Amino acid sequence: DVKVTQSSRYLVKRTGEKVFLECVQDMDHENMFWYRQDPGLGLRLIYFSYDVKMKEKGDIPEGYSVSREKKERFSLILESASTNQTSMYLCASREGAEPLNTDTQYFGPGTRLTVL
Amino acid sequence: QKEVEQNSGPLSVPEGAIASLNCTYSDRGSQSFFWYRQYSGKSPELIMSIYSNGDKEDGRFTAQLNKASQYVSLLIRDSQPSDSATYLCAVNSGGGADGLTFGKGTHLIIQP
Numbered sequence: 231d232v233k234v235t236q237s238s239r240y241l242v243k244r245t246g247e248k249v250f251l252e253c254v255q256d257m258d259h260e261n262m263f264w265y266r267q268d269p270g271l272g273l274r275l276i277y278f279s280y281d282v283k284m285k286e287k288g289d290i291p292e293g294y295s296v297s298r299e300k301k302e303r304f305s306l307i308l309e310s311a312s313t314n315q316t317s318m319y320l321c322a323s324r325e326g327a328e329p330l331n332t333d334t335q336y337f338g339p340g341t342r343l344t345v346l
Numbered sequence: 347q348k349e350v351e352q353n354s355g356p357l358s359v360p361e362g363a364i365a366s367l368n369c370t371y372s373d374r375g376s377q378s379f380f381w382y383r384q385y386s387g388k389s390p391e392l393i394m395s396i397y398s399n400g401d402k403e404d405g406r407f408t409a410q411l412n413k414a415s416q417y418v419s420l421l422i423r424d425s426q427p428s429d430s431a432t433y434l435c436a437v438n439s440g441g442g443a444d445g446l447t448f449g450k451g452t453h454l455i456i457q458p
Contacts, residue, residue: 272449273434275445320389335380335446338389339389
């Protein structure tokens with residue numbers, strides 16, 4: 231079974247703090263993703279990575295950065311947290327984009343971040 | 347802009363009946379299609395994936411894909427109260443490592 235873990239289930243931070251969200255997968259997957267999920271807006275892609283030290287912007291990268299120093303770990307960084315970044319953050323991993331039958335994404339349990 | 351549309355619901359179905367969930371997508375080049383189930387406060391879990399036109403069955407679940415109509419559906423037979431959840435349709439346009447584009451989900455309620 232694929233296992234994707236996230237460092238915290240719940241996190242409370244103050245405006246302006248630097249926040250690190252960690253994600254680890256144990257299946258040697260190439261691709262990793264960070265999404266946020268908000269009521270009425272659904273799941274939106276923030277950043278993704280297809281290899282170590284490689285990163286690509288998703289649909290809503292503003293206010294975020296990422297780091298992938300090791301294949302199994304993908305970190306999301308909020309440089310200066312703001313209240314509009316209060317959300318559920320979901321990490322996912324995927325073996326590869328080709329062939330198609332390996333492109334399933336598996337999600338971690340999520341981190342509910344509250345910024346006060 | 348890639349879009350995936352779902353009726354938000356709630357969709358209310360009696361226990362034992364067939365629940366039918368629908369999804370349309372805008373990117374005609376999409377290659378992979380997924381249904382995820384998400385319980386309140388939990389992360390999405392994969393129910394079905396489908397890649398070619400037609401039906402794909404797995405237990406009580408059947409996914410249907412019609413690329414010409416840009417339409418994908420999920421049928422749940424013999425609905426159980428435990429099937430009550432939000433169902434997310436997701437699409438991958440393929441050709442790279444891009445993330446999925448998700449619909450906003452349909453809230454399904456199975457009435458005992």
